[in-house]
Amino acid sequence: MGYLKMKKGSMLLCLLPGIIWYSFIILVPVILAGYYGFFDWSGGINKTFIGIQNYIDVLKDSVFILSLKNNLFLVVVCLIGQLGLAFLFAFMLNSRHVRLKGLHRTMSYFPAVLSAVVVGFIWSFIYDYNYGFINAFLKLIGQGDKAQAWLSNEKIVMALVAIPLVWQYIGYYMIIIMSAMSSVDPQIFEMAEIDGASGWKKAVYITLPLIKNTLIVCVTLCIAGNMKIFDLIYSLTGGGPGNSTSVMAMYAYKSSFLSYKMGYGSAMSIVILVISLVVVGGSQLLMRHFTKEDEG
Amino acid sequence: MKKKKKLHAVYAIPNLILLLFSITCIFPAIWLIYSSLKEKAEFYHSPIALPENPSIQHYISILTDSELLKWLFNSFRTSLLALLFILLFGFTIGYFLSRYRFRGRNALYAYFLIGMLIPVHALMVPMYVMFSRLGLNDQWFTLILPYTALSLPIAVFLVESYVKSVPHEIEEAAAIDGSSRLRTIYTIVMPMCRPILITIGIIQFFYIWNEFTFSLILIDSQELMTIPVGLTLFKGQFSTDYPRMMTAMVLAILPTMIIYFIFSKQIIKGMVAGAVKG
Numbered sequence: 369m370g371y372l373k374m375k376k377g378s379m380l381l382c383l384l385p386g387i388i389w390y391s392f393i394i395l396v397p398v399i400l401a402g403y404y405g406f407f408d409w410s411g412g413i414n415k416t417f418i419g420i421q422n423y424i425d426v427l428k429d430s431v432f433i434l435s436l437k438n439n440l441f442l443v444v445v446c447l448i449g450q451l452g453l454a455f456l457f458a459f460m461l462n463s464r465h466v467r468l469k470g471l472h473r474t475m476s477y478f479p480a481v482l483s484a485v486v487v488g489f490i491w492s493f494i495y496d497y498n499y500g501f502i503n504a505f506l507k508l509i510g511q512g513d514k515a516q517a518w519l520s521n522e523k524i525v526m527a528l529v530a531i532p533l534v535w536q537y538i539g540y541y542m543i544i545i546m547s548a549m550s551s552v553d554p555q556i557f558e559m560a561e562i563d564g565a566s567g568w569k570k571a572v573y574i575t576l577p578l579i580k581n582t583l584i585v586c587v588t589l590c591i592a593g594n595m596k597i598f599d600l601i602y603s604l605t606g607g608g609p610g611n612s613t614s615v616m617a618m619y620a621y622k623s624s625f626l627s628y629k630m631g632y633g634s635a636m637s638i639v640i641l642v643i644s645l646v647v648v649g650g651s652q653l654l655m656r657h658f659t660k661e662d663e664g
Numbered sequence: 665m666k667k668k669k670k671l672h673a674v675y676a677i678p679n680l681i682l683l684l685f686s687i688t689c690i691f692p693a694i695w696l697i698y699s700s701l702k703e704k705a706e707f708y709h710s711p712i713a714l715p716e717n718p719s720i721q722h723y724i725s726i727l728t729d730s731e732l733l734k735w736l737f738n739s740f741r742t743s744l745l746a747l748l749f750i751l752l753f754g755f756t757i758g759y760f761l762s763r764y765r766f767r768g769r770n771a772l773y774a775y776f777l778i779g780m781l782i783p784v785h786a787l788m789v790p791m792y793v794m795f796s797r798l799g800l801n802d803q804w805f806t807l808i809l810p811y812t813a814l815s816l817p818i819a820v821f822l823v824e825s826y827v828k829s830v831p832h833e834i835e836e837a838a839a840i841d842g843s844s845r846l847r848t849i850y851t852i853v854m855p856m857c858r859p860i861l862i863t864i865g866i867i868q869f870f871y872i873w874n875e876f877t878f879s880l881i882l883i884d885s886q887e888l889m890t891i892p893v894g895l896t897l898f899k900g901q902f903s904t905d906y907p908r909m910m911t912a913m914v915l916a917i918l919p920t921m922i923i924y925f926i927f928s929k930q931i932i933k934g935m936v937a938g939a940v941k942g
Contacts, residue, residue: 372763372835374845382846383760386753386816387772393791393813394779400790411793460682465675468683474928475686478693481924481931483874485892486917489899489909490692499906501695504711539689540935547936585940596783599876603896617785617877624789625881633789641786648781 398641405635410628422635432636435614436643442530442615443594443647449534451586454541459571461542462549473546476539484536488603491532495519519605522612529613533600537593541586548582549575584655591651595644616640693917700911707907722911731886732912735894736919741804742890743872746811747865753812754819754864755854761820762827773824776817784814784877792881801882807890810878815868818938826860827853863934866927870935873920891916 405422407415426432461472479487494501495518503515518528552575560574576583598617601607607614607622614622620640624633699707701718726732760766761773791810795801800809830853838848854861876892883889889897898912924931 372832372839372845374764376766378846379760379764379766382756383772386757389749389753389809390776390779390813390816393810394782394787397787397790397794398782400794401786404790404793457682457685460678463675463678466679466682468686472682472686473932474925475689477928477932478924479689480935481870481874481920482693482917483876483892483920485874485876485895486913489895489913490696493906493910494692499708499711501711508712535688538685540939543932544936544939547940582940589939592781592783596785598785599874599892602876602880603899617783617788620785620788621877621881625792630789630793637786637789640783644783644786645781 398638401634401637401641403634404631405638407631409631411630415631418631422632423639425632426636426639431611431614431619432616432639434611435616435619438526438613439595439597439615440647441526442533442597443591445527445530446534446537446590446594447587449530450537450541450590451583453534454538454545454586455571455576455583457538458542458545458549459575461546463567473539473543477543478539479536480540482536484599485603487532487536488600492519492604495528520609522609525605525609525613529601529604532604533594533597536600537590541590544582544586545579548579552578580659584652584659587651587655588648592644592648595640595647616643693921696910696914696917699907700914702907704905704907711906722908723915726908726911726915730898730912731889731894732891732898732915734887735889735891736915738804738888739873739890740919742807742811743869745805746808746815746872747868749808749812750815750819750868751861751865754816755823755857755861756849757816758820758823759827759849759853762824763832776820779814780817788877788881791878795882802884802888804888806882806888807875807879810882811868811872811875815864815871818867819864822860822864822938823857826857830856862930863937866931866934867938869923870920870931 404415406417406419408418408422409415457476460466461469466472493499497503497515497517497520500518502518503512506512506515519525521528556574556578557570560570565574596617597615598621601613601615601618602621605613607618611619616636617640620633620636623629623636695712698714698718699711700722701720702715703717703719706716757772757776761769787810792801795806795809800806834856835848835853838852839845843852874892875890879890879893880896883893886894886897895912895916899909902908902912
């Protein structure tokens with residue numbers, strides 16, 4: 369390694385531009401957000417120090433609580449819908465009796481490369497009352513009386529928002545899970561088959577434990593992704609009707625940039641940051657705990 | 665004989681399910697494309713039917729008489745410039761983290777790891793304030809700043825683990841031949857890392873092309889918008905002309921669609937690698 373020696377100074381010179389750039393965008397704003405959170409401030413010159421009042425208000429804000437609940441709802445739905453279906457489809461696709469594997473892979477991954485804004489707009493056309501795909505389809509099959517203004521129905525709107533979200537990323541997780549499955553020694557499956565394991569038993573008792581680590585990665589990605597969801601909600605419902613589909617990022621955006629409560633919005637950003645870290649970190653601990661028990 | 669037939673029927677079910685799923689994945693894009701070829705009245709008459717007299721009039725009018733082409737250009741320029749910085753800084757930092765055990769090395773590694781855990785919306789307000797104070801918002805280069813920084817962690821980690829597989833004997837040999845350290849790093853090691861750099865480029869291209877939040881907050885003037893925010897503006901203006909809006913959406917996803925369907929294998933592989941390692 370002697371030849372690889374390098375002066376500390378020149379190494380630092382190489383590293384610094386990237387580190388400074390990164391710190392300027394990530395670290396400085398987080399610190400600033402924490403600081404602004406202590407002020408009653410509408411973005412102008414005048415700031416009034418109000419201590420931790422903003423932070424307290426955020427935690428008491430009923431719209432914020434509703435938004436948090438919506439985030440958690442999406443997390444749960446996506447964990448079941450996205451990962452569940454992704455595992456199921458990956459398992460099917462791994463079977464040697466399935467044709468057109470390459471085509472399925474390419475098609476099912478496609479929605480994941482679309483922008484969430486486009487996905488939101490596509491689905492707003494699908495749900496549209498007058499000219500939407502669903503209502504047109506219902507009329508076509510003679511069920512026109514079931515047509516409705518889907519996204520205005522507060523009772524089901526969260527479920528309707530979850531559908532495009534689940535839809536967009538099933539393929540993404542399916543591919544990740546498949547790549548994990550393909551690294552499992554095929555002999556294990558053959559032996560299980562000889563021992564008489566059926567398809568389902570194979571999936572639950574053999575495949576699942578063998579790709580545990582990948583599944584943990586998927587769960588983490590899924591939780592983190594749904595805690596920060598914004599674009600899709602913005603383009604699909606804008607948080608409405610009322611605040612019924614609001615999520616934390618949406619509400620932080622509205623408070624800061626539409627109501628000009630910059631101090632309040634900053635405090636909310638910090639609360640979102642902490643909640644996300646707690647939820648992601650907590651789920652990690654939980655999963656490690658359970659998978660350890662499995663081994664013991 | 666009978667048993668064999670029954671078995672085939674059983675296997676038809678997963679085939680059918682997967683086929684249905686694949687169709688639902690691609691169908692919305694197909695619906696967009698053929699609807700964009702319809703007249704307004706024809707679309708309102710029947711949103712599902714195929715166009716009777718396909719016409720590209722919406723495409724002509726949008727490309728000649730709207731800002732959309734400009735937004736596409738802005739998205740391309742931002743993506744390319746940001747990618748340049750991401751690859752340069754990501755490679756440099758990743759390389760040194762991988763090759764050297766200097767003091768603070770682990771702290772630096774953790775520092776980039778934390779960046780991946782921070783939800784971008786926590787940065788919204790302070791970044792807006794900071795950028796407007798410094799006069800950095802609403803410029804042609806504005807978005808390159810956050811996109812580069814936010815992409816660095818994944819680039820650093822992918823390079824860091826890749827460089828481990830590059831034998832350092834090559835670098836020693838280069839040193840004996842009189843190549844300076846920096847020259848070796850950038851003209852010998854960096855080209856050897858091409859596969860991982862391409863992977864990073866692909867993943868981050870899609871991220872930047874689709875990014876919405878910072879573009880929404882940091883850019884005000886229409887002529888500097890990128891395509892996702894431009895689309896929301898477009899929708900506000902033409903909310904009643906569905907086929908026209910759908911045409912704009914087709915144009916917005918066309919570059920990603922073309923890149924995706926040409927390179928789908930590499931893209932899928934790269935994204936999976938990025939997700940699992942990141």
